[in-house]
Amino acid sequence: MEWNKKIKEGLQDYEAAPPEQSWDAISKELNKNQENTIPIRSNYATAVSWIRYAAAAIVIGFIVMVSFNKPFQNSIKDTLQGPGTKAAVVESKLAISNDSLPLKDSSKKQFPN
Amino acid sequence: MQKMLYEKFSAKMYGICLRYAHHPEDAKDILQDGFMKVFGNLSKFKGSGSFEGWMRRIFVNTAIEHYRKKNNTYEIQEAHEEGVTNKDLTAFDKLAADDIVKLISELPNGYRTVFNLFAIEGFSHKEIAAMLKISEGTSKSQFARSKAWLQEKIKNHEKHAHGME
Incomplete structure (x- = not known):
C-alpha cells in the first residue's frame, strides 16, 4: 500500500486558488446574517438601563404616594411647618435677643487689671 | 478577522472541495457553505487540536452533506467485496x-x-x-x-x- 501513503502525502495538502467571486459571495451572506441577528447588548449597557428603570420606578412610586396618601401628605406638612420647626424658630429668636443684651459688670470681674 | 481566515485557508479548503465535488461549480458552493459554517461555529472550537484540522473536518462534512442533499439518495448501493480485484495504483x-x-x-x-x-x-x-x-x-x-x-x-x-x- 505504498501508493496509498504517497497519494495521501501528495493530496492531503493539495491547494487550488478559489474562484475570485467566492469571497464576495461569502461576505454578502455574512452581511445578510448580521442584519437578521439582534445585536447583543454589553453587560454595562444592560446595567445602565436597569438603573434607569429602577430610578424611574422610585420617582413614580414617590409621586403616587404623595398624591394619594393623605396621612403621608400630613406628615410631610407637619415636618415642614409643624411645631418642631416653630419652636426652633422661637428659640433661635430668644437666643438672638439674649445675645444682644448689654453686658453687666461681669466683664470687669472676669478680666481684672 | 473572517477575511484573514479566508485568505489563509481558502486555497487549501478549495483543494478539499475540488476532490469531493464533481464540478468546479459544486466545489465553489461547498467552499461557501463550509466557510459559513466555520464562521458560525468559531466559538465551538475548543483549541484542543489544530484549527486547520477542525476546519478540514467541517469542509469534509459539508461536502458529504452537499451530495446527500443534491442527490437526495446517496449514490452508494449496497454491494459485496467479492469479485473486485484489489489493485495498487x-x-x-x-x-x-x-x-x-x-x-x-x-x-x-x-x-x-x-x-x-x-x-x-x-x-x-x-x-x-x-x-x-x-x-x-x-x-x-x-x-x-x-x-x-x-x-x-x-x-x-x-x-x-x-x-x-
Whole structure:
C-alpha cells in the first residue's frame, strides 16, 4: 500500500486558488446574517438601563404616594411647618435677643487689671 | 478577522472541495457553505487540536452533506467485496497532483467520497460506514471499485499522452 501513503502525502495538502467571486459571495451572506441577528447588548449597557428603570420606578412610586396618601401628605406638612420647626424658630429668636443684651459688670470681674 | 481566515485557508479548503465535488461549480458552493459554517461555529472550537484540522473536518462534512442533499439518495448501493480485484495504483506516481484531483473528481459520486475518506483523509472503513450510513463491506467494495476505475482511467490517460507524442 505504498501508493496509498504517497497519494495521501501528495493530496492531503493539495491547494487550488478559489474562484475570485467566492469571497464576495461569502461576505454578502455574512452581511445578510448580521442584519437578521439582534445585536447583543454589553453587560454595562444592560446595567445602565436597569438603573434607569429602577430610578424611574422610585420617582413614580414617590409621586403616587404623595398624591394619594393623605396621612403621608400630613406628615410631610407637619415636618415642614409643624411645631418642631416653630419652636426652633422661637428659640433661635430668644437666643438672638439674649445675645444682644448689654453686658453687666461681669466683664470687669472676669478680666481684672 | 473572517477575511484573514479566508485568505489563509481558502486555497487549501478549495483543494478539499475540488476532490469531493464533481464540478468546479459544486466545489465553489461547498467552499461557501463550509466557510459559513466555520464562521458560525468559531466559538465551538475548543483549541484542543489544530484549527486547520477542525476546519478540514467541517469542509469534509459539508461536502458529504452537499451530495446527500443534491442527490437526495446517496449514490452508494449496497454491494459485496467479492469479485473486485484489489489493485495498487502505482501509476499515480507518474501524475501531477492537479491531474490526480481531476481524475478523482471524475469518479462516480459514491466511489469518489469513499476514496477521498479512506485514501486521503485516513478514515477507517468502519468510520466511513458510520458517516455515510452504509455497511463496512460496502465501503470496502466501493473503495476497491474506485481503485479499479482509476487504474483504467490512468491507463487511458497514458495511452492518450503517448499518442500525442
